[in-house]
Amino acid sequence: MRARVLVRPKAGILDPQGQAVERALPALGFSGVANVHIGRLIELDVEDPGRLPEMCERLLANPLVEEYEIVESL
């Protein structure tokens, strides 16, 4: 099965990449943008999607500073 894992900085963790983009958008004339956060997208084929949470906890994300979201069956 094709799955998608979204990894992003945990709430409350300073995200300078998000901040930089948030500042750049108005400079291009895109106003009304707030709370930009930048993370990582991982796509993978897995035989047993039940093991995805463990994969995320042990490798794909660092649970101390990142949260993950699993999107199955694309």
Add this chain to the structure above:
Amino acid sequence: MKFGVVRFPGSCDDVDAVLAAGRVGEAVMLWHGDRDLQGVDAVVVPGGFSYGDYLRPGAIARFAPVMEAVGEFARDGGLVLGICNGFQVLCEAGLLPGALLPNVSLRFVCRQVQVEVMSEYSPFTRACPLGEPLSIPVKHTTGRYYAPDSDPHGCGVRRLADTQILLRYAPGQNPNGSDRDIAGVCNAAGNVFGLMPHPEHAVDPLTGSSDGLWIFESIRAHVADRVAA
């Protein structure tokens, strides 16, 4: 006294670490694919870009066969020093608390910094001159230390004790936005130490400072005392 320096694919400060350790003792290179630590008294996990720093710095290196042996060595009380990428590897491996995040500036920083030694008793700092900051270079992009207790939702995560903070950037010197100016921390047992500055690049006055040697000399003195005891 014998140091072992781990070489991963992508390590780049391994040779300097061997040369620095070689100034106070014997030093050998350890290969990432081997489980044999060759009877060393202390392990150095050096700087660089282990396994290309793919995914996150240190995330892949922690699964290298040698890291299993380093983990056992650390749990048995062996001294482990992680420098820069080595610090990131030890955090990812769970041998040190916390994590290293991209610099607030989002830029690579490469400069000499002053760091204050917070403990005169640690096996890693005991030989440092009292009350004098060390002048050591930093060079990294991902060096912003995040301590577990700065997470308000970090329920169940063990708190970082103040006594585990062995090095701090001197006031105004923080190059990366590290929490509480932290430059180096040890584990609760005190035998695993990670720092972002590079003591192995500051071992000869020719390159500006030899203050980094104090870290290697501390390890040597600690091991010598342990052997004598």
